[in-house]
Amino acid sequence: MAGSGLFDDCTLPDTFCEVSGRKSDSEIDRLFTRRLARQSRAGLDRRKARAEEEMYNLGITFTLYFGEETVDRVLPFDVIPRPIIAKDWAVLEEGVQQLIEALNHFLHDIYHDRKILNDGVVPADLVLDNKYYLEQMVGVDPPGGVYTHICGTDMIRDHDGRFLILEDNCRTPSGVSYVIENRHLMMRSFPDLMENARVRPVSDYGVRLREKLADCAPAGVTDPSVVLLTPGLYNSAYFEHVFLAREMGVPLVEGRDLYVDENDEVFMKTVCGPAPVHVIYRRIDDAFLDPEAFRKDSMLGTPGLMRAMKAGKLAIANAPGTGVADDKAVYAYMPDIMRYYLDQEPIISNVKTYVCRRPDECKYVLEHLDELVVKPVGESGGYGIVVGPKATKKEIAEVAEAIKKDPANYIAQPMISLSTSPTLTKEGVQPRHVDLRPFAVTGKGTWVLPGGLTRVAVKKGSIIVNSSQGGGSKDTWVLS
Amino acid sequence: MERADNLARLLSVAEGFATGDDDKAAWRGVLDTFSDGPAFAKTGKQLTGLNVVRWYFIDKKNPNSIASALAAARENARALRHITPTETWKQINMLNGIIARLTARQVTLPKLADLCEQVRLGCQAHQGGVDGAWYRDEAWLFHRLGCELERADQTTRLVDVKYYQITEPGDDGDAIIPPDIVWWNSLLRSASSYHAFRRRHALSAGPTEAASFLLFDEDCPRSVRLSVNEAAERLRELEDDYGAAPSPELRQICHSLVDLLARTEPVKPGRALHRYLDDVQLQLISFAEALSERYFGPD
Known part of the structure; x- marks a missing residue:
């Protein structure tokens, strides 16, 4: 990047830079070192403002409520894409497919024979006492044997640019609408930059998703009817629900639009009468899905959905009870789980994880709190995380107490320096930490969307990329 | 959208033919069209052209205002976003945004004709979009x-x-x-x-x-x-x-x-x-x- 000006201050010591770390790749050289670096700072600012205005006009927003007032905000969008070269992507793609295969074996096993628990590879209580483990799923066979139809795995890159799995999202991972909308925005804002760029397209996600969901329809259904079940208009991810229903071309329904009849068949109420439903892509948590089986007070779900699934007349994506695999303590066992079912070494490694339920590892964690990142196992969205090297003495003391009180609720990981990607900030183009959530859909086989959600920690030095904590996003360019 | 269109027509015509801000008969006529006399009286505001116009244009507490009608249209379009053509949704969203951001100071009798025209053109564009793009x-x-x-x-x-x-x-x-x-x-x-x-x-x-x-x-x-x-x-x-x-x-x-x-x-x-x-x-x-x-x- 020497001499370009724009990218002069874009690397940090001992940290992988998504652009300069792969500048020997000819496509990165052509698109970034030559094309993008020619842009002026003012030009970039202008295009960013225009892109965010377009997001606002298109309603790619989430709604904040202040009493009676509502404010629509856009997720901050960074106009400098994050590239991934073909060779790196091939490894990631294979790794994600391997992970999902193992996860589906694992989920089937823990709801059927429990071999992995009986063989002592994963502690039985860790699984069976998990709050996301559902007794109602024991012995149930989801059509096609698929539990995790949609999977979004959070990945980071170490200082050499190797991908590492940070976290699994097997319940209802969100963010894929941003992957596709970010690409639309880039194509509108930078037609000159995108011209002839060998960037793999992401726009067929909806078609692939519907195809994979149809793969998993109940036996005997030839032309399955798929619906997307949303908690409704006031859900913060409503935009994404609408987006996916449109991209798939399937009805968007709420729980009250569906019913299950006495033959355990599911129908959607329409102005033209009842219409059968075979596959539900639900964006409602397990607990609220079916008041007949789970929380009785749920107003969001539809009574009888579990009955229909058990009777083999309905596929639910993702299957209820997959949340066990998201647990941060179960995560620590993922390499063992992969070896157990597939007899293979993991293609993508885990971040080294200390499980505080193991006394010796807990002891190590308590002695090294100032070097480690501590996470509560059942939380998501970045809540409750304590970053040792950046925490105050008081915070360290508090988390130490919490761990001693309930060790099983915590894991710890060494501080990994997340990779950075050049990002347009108020101070110019600067390195900011990023992660990656690739999306994979599974039916007959697993397809990985060549792209993924790149989240960026907008604040200088921050490694928390969650949108609830001020993160933004970038377009992810998988190069071919 | 249809209501916002009609309100904008009525307000601009009323403004054009009223003799001024204090033409009580003309402005009462507007309130009578929607049987809104009692509702307006409850606001405690004086019956003047400016007050009536602001109440019908930007007052979100008035369910029969242009701002309320557009906000409701936008909520409905958001609920049905998956079947609404993208340009139709974008246009409602933008029009609602423009009107929702208007302050009282920006709504005056001399500016009313322009504001009403903006709403009317927006509502007509909506009809055109629905006609031209809706399955x-x-x-x-x-x-x-x-x-x-x-x-x-x-x-x-x-x-x-x-x-x-x-x-x-x-x-x-x-x-x-x-x-x-x-x-x-x-x-x-x-x-x-x-x-x-x-x-x-x-x-x-x-x-x-x-x-x-x-x-x-x-x-x-x-x-x-x-x-x-x-x-x-x-x-x-x-x-x-x-x-x-x-x-x-x-x-x-x-x-x-x-x-x-x-x-x-x-x-x-x-x-x-x-x-x-x-x-x-x-x-x-x-x-x-x-x-x-x-x-x-x-x-």
Whole structure:
């Protein structure tokens, strides 16, 4: 990047830079070192403002409520894409497919024979006492044997640019609408930059998703009817629900639009009468899905959905009870789980994880709190995380107490320096930490969307990329 | 969107023909069109042009304001975003954003004509987008149905109130105060029908013909008759194309409304007209209720 000006201050010591770390790749050289670096700072600012205005006009927003007032905000969008070269992507793609295969074996096993628990590879209580483990799923066979139809795995890159799995999202991972909308925005804002760029397209996600969901329809259904079940208009991810229903071309329904009849068949109420439903892509948590089986007070779900699934007349994506695999303590066992079912070494490694339920590892964690990142196992969205090297003495003391009180609720990981990607900030183009959530859909086989959600920690030095904590996003360019 | 369009028409015409901010009769006329006198009185504001205009333009506490109508349209479009064409959604979202951000200071009588035009053009663009890009599914039929019913309601109100204003007080209540040219303009222009009326009718045509034009003309896009006939047609398509037959009650109300408006004899302005329009209004309300009960009610 020497001499370009724009990218002069874009690397940090001992940290992988998504652009300069792969500048020997000819496509990165052509698109970034030559094309993008020619842009002026003012030009970039202008295009960013225009892109965010377009997001606002298109309603790619989430709604904040202040009493009676509502404010629509856009997720901050960074106009400098994050590239991934073909060779790196091939490894990631294979790794994600391997992970999902193992996860589906694992989920089937823990709801059927429990071999992995009986063989002592994963502690039985860790699984069976998990709050996301559902007794109602024991012995149930989801059509096609698929539990995790949609999977979004959070990945980071170490200082050499190797991908590492940070976290699994097997319940209802969100963010894929941003992957596709970010690409639309880039194509509108930078037609000159995108011209002839060998960037793999992401726009067929909806078609692939519907195809994979149809793969998993109940036996005997030839032309399955798929619906997307949303908690409704006031859900913060409503935009994404609408987006996916449109991209798939399937009805968007709420729980009250569906019913299950006495033959355990599911129908959607329409102005033209009842219409059968075979596959539900639900964006409602397990607990609220079916008041007949789970929380009785749920107003969001539809009574009888579990009955229909058990009777083999309905596929639910993702299957209820997959949340066990998201647990941060179960995560620590993922390499063992992969070896157990597939007899293979993991293609993508885990971040080294200390499980505080193991006394010796807990002891190590308590002695090294100032070097480690501590996470509560059942939380998501970045809540409750304590970053040792950046925490105050008081915070360290508090988390130490919490761990001693309930060790099983915590894991710890060494501080990994997340990779950075050049990002347009108020101070110019600067390195900011990023992660990656690739999306994979599974039916007959697993397809990985060549792209993924790149989240960026907008604040200088921050490694928390969650949108609830001020993160933004970038377009992810998988190069071919 | 239809309501916002009608409000914008009415406000700009009222502003054009009122003698000023303190022309109480003119501004009360606007409130009367929507039976909003009591609701406005509750705000405690003085009856001035500026106060009435701001209340109808930007007051979100007034459910019958342009801002409220657009916000409701935007919420509905958001709920149905998955079947609404992208440009239609974007346009509603942007128009709502522009109006929602207006401050009281930006809404003044001299600026009103421009603001109303912006709303009207936006609402017309909406109709154009729906016409040009919406897949002709059952949702489109319901969009049309809602539009036609709202339009029929607005025109009925307009005629009723305007003719009430020129009825001679007295025992028979059937005498008309001969209206001046301003009155003509204001009435017909509120319904975008001034030029069409002039083309269709001789210069000697009077208030009776004008009322008949707005109520019974078969080709005027804002006449009550055309709106009702169009609504009936959409209802038929719902049955024929989607097998979604109306309830017996809905079918009966629809027939009766079509019959009520299929008259060749003009209605003489005065008490008879008022009674007639009352009847049309009540049936329009029943139509809307039966429609929502049949297609969107509980099972």
